[in-house]
Amino acid sequence: MLQAIEARGLAKRFGAVTAVEGVDLTLAPGEALGLLGPNGAGKSTLLSLVTGLRPADRGEIRIFGHPAGSEAARKSMGLTPQSAAFPPQITPRELIAYASARHGKRPDTDRLLTAFGLQRLIDRRMAGFSGGEVRRVALALAFCGAPRLAVVDEPTTGLDAATQEAFQSLARDYVASGGAMLLTSHHWDEIEAICDRLTMIDRGQRVLDGTLAEMRATMRINRISLVVDGAAPDWLPAPDTDGRRHLESADSDAVVTRLVREGVGFRDLLIHPLALKDILAHLRHEV
Numbered sequence: 001m002l003q004a005i006e007a008r009g010l011a012k013r014f015g016a017v018t019a020v021e022g023v024d025l026t027l028a029p030g031e032a033l034g035l036l037g038p039n040g041a042g043k044s045t046l047l048s049l050v051t052g053l054r055p056a057d058r059g060e061i062r063i064f065g066h067p068a069g070s071e072a073a074r075k076s077m078g079l080t081p082q083s084a085a086f087p088p089q090i091t092p093r094e095l096i097a098y099a100s101a102r103h104g105k106r107p108d109t110d111r112l113l114t115a116f117g118l119q120r121l122i123d124r125r126m127a128g129f130s131g132g133e134v135r136r137v138a139l140a141l142a143f144c145g146a147p148r149l150a151v152v153d154e155p156t157t158g159l160d161a162a163t164q165e166a167f168q169s170l171a172r173d174y175v176a177s178g179g180a181m182l183l184t185s186h187h188w189d190e191i192e193a194i195c196d197r198l199t200m201i202d203r204g205q206r207v208l209d210g211t212l213a214e215m216r217a218t219m220r221i222n223r224i225s226l227v228v229d230g231a232a233p234d235w236l237p238a239p240d241t242d243g244r245r246h247l248e249s250a251d252s253d254a255v256v257t258r259l260v261r262e263g264v265g266f267r268d269l270l271i272h273p274l275a276l277k278d279i280l281a282h283l284r285h286e287v
C-alpha cells in the first residue's frame with residue numbers, strides 16, 4: 001500500500017542547533033500518528049520538512065510517493081501550522097474556497113463550519129478575530145476540500161473545551177473515512193482520543209515509537225488507591241497529603257485479596273488502568 005508519509009533519516013540543523021537528527025516516519029492512509037515531545041524537541045521542524053515548507057539537510061520524504069514540497073505532495077495535504085496569521089481584510093469564506101480549490105474538490109464545508117463554530121464568522125473580515133477564532137479558521141483550513149493527509153501542529157492549543165471536543169470528533173471521523181493524520185500535541189488525552197500510533201521525540205531524535213494498543217498491552221499495570229482506617233500493614237505505602245495510599249500493581253486482584261485476607265480496614269478503593277502519560281513515563285525509563 002502506498003504510504004501517506006514515508007520518511008527516512010531526516011535531519012535539520014539551524015546553525016549550531018540540531019533540531020532533527022536521523023528521524024524515520026511512516027504513516028498509512030486511515031491512520032493517525034501523534035508526535036509528542038517537550039518544547040524544542042523538534043516536532044514543528046519535523047512537520048515543516050514533511051510539508052515541504054523547509055528542505056531537509058539529509059534524508060528522504062515521500063508523500064503518497066511524491067517528493068515532499070512537490071506540487072503533487074502539496075495538493076494531497078491540508079495543514080495547520082503551530083501559529084498562523086492571516087491578512088486582516090480576508091474572510092474565512094475566501095480562505096476556505098482557496099484552500100478547497102487546491103484539492104480540486106467542491107468545498108463541503110457545512111460540517112467544518114459547525115464543528116468549529118464558524119457560521120457566524122464566515123463572512124467577517126479577520127481583523128479583530130480573537131485568538132481562538134483565528135485558530136478555528138486555521139484548523140478548518142487543514143480539512144477543507146477533504147485532503148488525503150492532514151498535518152496539524154498543536155491543533156487545540158488555545159481552544160475552548162467544546163471546540164477541543166468537536167475537533168477530536170472530526171479528526172476521528174476523518175481518519176475512519178480513510179484520511180491520514182499527523183498531529184503534535186502536549187495534551188496526552190488528545191493523542192489517546194485520536195491516534196493509533198505515537199512517536200516521541202526528544203532533542204531531535206526518536207526515543208519511542210509504537211501503537212497505543214502495543215504500549216497498553218506491555219503495561220498492564222493498574223493504579224490502586226485507598227484509605228486505611230486504623231493500622232496499615234508494612235507493605236502498603238504511607239498516605240499522601242490527600243490521605244489516600246497509592247500503589248501500582250500488575251495484579252490488582254491479588255492486592256485486594258491480600259487486603260481482605262489480612263483484615264485491613266480499607267475504604268474508598270479505586271482501581272484505574274495507567275493513563276497514557278504514566279505508560280510513556282514507564283516505557284521511557286526502559287529505553
Ligand SMILES: Nc1ncnc2c1ncn2[C@@H]1O[C@H](COP(=O)(O)OP(=O)(O)OP(=O)(O)O)[C@@H](O)[C@H]1O
Nearest residue numbers: 014017018019037038039040041042043044045046
Ligand atoms: N528558524 C529557526 N532558527 C533557529 N532555530 C530554530 C528555528 N526553528 C526551530 N529552531 C530550534 O530548533 C529546535 C526545535 O524547534 P521546534 O520548533 O521544532 O520544537 P517543537 O518540538 O515544535 O517545540 P514546541 O513544543 O515548543 O512547539 C529548538 O531548539 C528551536 O529553538
Ligand SMILES: [Mg+2]
Nearest residue numbers: 043044045082
Ligand atoms: Mg512546535
